[in-house]
Amino acid sequence: MAKKVKVGIVGLGRLGRQHAENLASRVPNCELSAICSVVEDEISAFKEKWDVPFSYTNYDEMLRNKDLDAIFIASPSGFHCDQIIKALDAGFHVFSEKPLGLYLEEAEQVMAAVESHPDQVFMLGFMRRYDRSYADAKRKIVNGDIGEPILIRCYGLDPASQMDNFLAFAKANYSGGLFLDMSIHDLDLARWYMGSEAQEVWAIGGGYARQEFDEIKDAETGAAMVRFENNTMGIFVAGRNSAHGYHIETEIIGTKGSIRIGTVPERNQIVLFNENGAVKKCYDGFLERFEQAYLSETEEFIHCIMEGRQPEVTVRDGVESTRLGYACKQSFETRQLVKVRE
Numbered sequence: 001m002a003k004k005v006k007v008g009i010v011g012l013g014r015l016g017r018q019h020a021e022n023l024a025s026r027v028p029n030c031e032l033s034a035i036c037s038v039v040e041d042e043i044s045a046f047k048e049k050w051d052v053p054f055s056y057t058n059y060d061e062m063l064r065n066k067d068l069d070a071i072f073i074a075s076p077s078g079f080h081c082d083q084i085i086k087a088l089d090a091g092f093h094v095f096s097e098k099p100l101g102l103y104l105e106e107a108e109q110v111m112a113a114v115e116s117h118p119d120q121v122f123m124l125g126f127m128r129r130y131d132r133s134y135a136d137a138k139r140k141i142v143n144g145d146i147g148e149p150i151l152i153r154c155y156g157l158d159p160a161s162q163m164d165n166f167l168a169f170a171k172a173n174y175s176g177g178l179f180l181d182m183s184i185h186d187l188d189l190a191r192w193y194m195g196s197e198a199q200e201v202w203a204i205g206g207g208y209a210r211q212e213f214d215e216i217k218d219a220e221t222g223a224a225m226v227r228f229e230n231n232t233m234g235i236f237v238a239g240r241n242s243a244h245g246y247h248i249e250t251e252i253i254g255t256k257g258s259i260r261i262g263t264v265p266e267r268n269q270i271v272l273f274n275e276n277g278a279v280k281k282c283y284d285g286f287l288e289r290f291e292q293a294y295l296s297e298t299e300e301f302i303h304c305i306m307e308g309r310q311p312e313v314t315v316r317d318g319v320e321s322t323r324l325g326y327a328c329k330q331s332f333e334t335r336q337l338v339k340v341r342e
Ligand code: NAI
Pocket: 010, 011, 012, 013, 014, 015, 016, 036, 037, 038, 039, 042, 057, 059, 074, 075, 076, 077, 078, 079, 097, 098, 099, 125, 126, 127, 286
């Protein structure tokens, strides 16, 4: 394909706007041709800054634009399954933000749709695989630098400053709960690094800082312990009350060494010395921490279309991570050990 890949994006919210700006200005061989949002103000604000030929408030109308090659989905999670299937059926290459759907059944429907359109590129937004540090860790594991990996420990903590926003959202919408909403990237990384699927899980947690979490049957902080089929272990801590900021940390312990990523989630090289001591600011959110990864995954999507190949991250990765996320949720809710597979 010699011409530029023409992309239409749906969703111009917190993450969609970042993706749209990448598509409009930072990815070679790509043209952002269409934007779609139900909020007209978001469309006009974007058009003030970027020259985009087509704009829509209706997704189905955007799909009728046969000038487009690909659809980029950054709408709320409840729309993903339907929007992915419609875009594939209309003949487009598709990138979708995680998750594939809110329910495991939806994720499985998406997998069937992707598999019935093998000539169209499908990519899921598991962007951590494209983060330089996480990608380097994978290379080191494959290279045998830590021997055989035996345990992965993951922290996924959202800033306490976002807790009110989250509670307001979760009281009005089904979020999937702590493990599906927050740990899904960690669950995918664990499968990727350990090279195995989960066998059983035990998850616990509670409302701790805010009892409202108990009222909506969710957890403010939770922990899950997973045994994988190859007898390796995973420990996943997720939370919504991190005082110091957005904290994504991973450790992989092997038979000959270990790797840690993001142990101190420092925002940059600055150390401020003052009456509080030596102060390092931490990341305040996903946009800042994973800026490079969001750009790199988008570049990979466009490369895949131009080169007629599929990305390494597959729809099955989305389904299996969702399956494990649901098992964590079930274990947390029932207080039982849950078998993910026999
Ligand atoms: P948001 O609520 O900030 O934005 C949603 C956007 O979709 C808005 O522009 C809204 O107007 C638009 N929209 C809503 N319904 C629509 C419809 N029926 N048709 C067309 N447009 C519609 O959401 P946010 O936080 O940007 O999240 C979007 C997705 O990205 C979610 O599925 C979320 O799970 C995922 N996400 C992924 C992250 C990652 O690290 N990979 C981080 C944050 C979010």
